[in-house]
Amino acid sequence: MADTLKTDPPPKALVAGADGSAALSVGDRGARKHGNIWDAFLPNRILSPATMQVIVWTEVALALLLWIRSPFKVLPRPIEVLHALQGLWLTQGLGPELMTSVRLNLEALAWSSVISLGLAYLTVVPVFRPLVAAVSKGRFLSIVGFTFVFTLIFGGGHPLKTSLLVFAITVFYVTSMAAVIAAIPKGEFDHARTLRMSEWRTVWEVVILGTADRAFEVLRQNAAMGWMMLTMVEGIVRSEGGVGSMLLGESKHFLLPEVFAIQVVILVVGLLQDFLIGLARRLACPYADLALERK
């Protein structure tokens, strides 16, 4: 007599991936894209790229319209900002100033990444946890108060600007990364241990490699914060110039079209930085977004 439990294979939809297809293609709402514009007003809808493009350009147009029609007459209009940008770029050396800022930002980002990741990974060793907690508390301090101390330690000018920016980024970066590591489920450590991994090998596999995608995301957020704080640091230490120094100069003379033009440049460079880190994340960690609804 046939075993009653050994029935025919289940229909495709019942067991995702049973037929060799990707599991995500079954019942994955993320894969079902909607083209109807009204879906944009409903929760948890995934829109088709074309519909999304329409929404983005409509919102950009609305923002521009709002800007042009602004009741605040003192605010410069887009065309004035464009002319100011042209003048800043061609006659006032915005390009070289921007390069100075970008170089400073990259240098600070590199230092703070090394320090923050190092400190965050060291939280696996209990003796370092108080140190990391103390660094993390630095978020509540003002970098202005460190100017004198850092001048004594690192000297003025470029080293001072770099150290101030590294400090400003690190206190946030290390906090976020330490939180990522603290949130690793116990099961992931146990899994590595059951594969005979030593504790240091477990740290490498679970803590360092296992959080690489999230480390990129933390870097991305903190790089954005760093770029924002850079103008402040360049305002505190004006040697070498930079867009921050330039922004303060224009602002002091109430040259609003120039101020807006520099802000636009800062925004564009910030977006580019964000895009590049995101691209690096996607290339280095292609697995990171596979299970997300909105990819």
Place this chain on the structure above:
Amino acid sequence: MINGVTYSDTLLKLSGVNKSLGGEPILRNVDWEIKDLHRPGFTQGQVVGLLGPSGVGKTTLFRLLAGLDQPDSGTILVEKEGIPVQRGTVGVVAQDYPLFAHRTVLGNLQVAGRQGGLGGTELRDRAQSLLTRFGMTDHGAKYPAQLSGGQRQRVAIAQQFMCGEHFLLMDEPFSGLDMLASQRVSSFIQEMAQSDELKTFILVTHDIAAALQVADSVVLLGRDRDAAGNAIPGARIQASYNLVERDLCWRDGITTTPEFLKLLQEIREIFPRL
């Protein structure tokens, strides 16, 4: 002895194992022994079901058997040589089928193989051979997030096979599965056990029917009761059923036989009192 089955060396032996958590006894004097099973004419590993209701201490015992925690007292010895269990001595497949999300399926197998001492061509060949054996040949380049639950389970088992342990502990392998999926898992476990003389699967579960369907022996973990019927803290092995001796394994249609249904009913009646 039915089917000429004989038992020889002790493969797993728990003696007087005690474990408390937060001052509360969870396991009390657990004694348990699994012996090596031989079935003439067959390559036959074995499947042992460790049954108990939720909250009785199965997970605590699972972690001790896996070497992830140490007992407060007592010993857990594995293999014929009686080696004290440590992390990595026993293969473990946890309930959520953990895999390294940052590695592909093939990468997951290879990293486990390296831990098992394999390298070079031998590592690649063993990983490929397991992918083929587990029906995952086309999925080697995929990441765990791209696999279904069933596929993840197979890869998680294959990963433990790469390390080469003779024991494989599985925590609630039937949890959250519908009847068909549960049947697939049972068939797969039986197939794996029957393909390797040295493999012993220990299934830690509360699913009585599924365990009886796939195991060749089951033990019940539960607490003793005092005269008033109150549970005494600390679970131990309360009963053991040899399904080979009862001729309730390794044949088709077993689940519909009166003997199987009677045993199922018997254990179901005991369960609430464990």
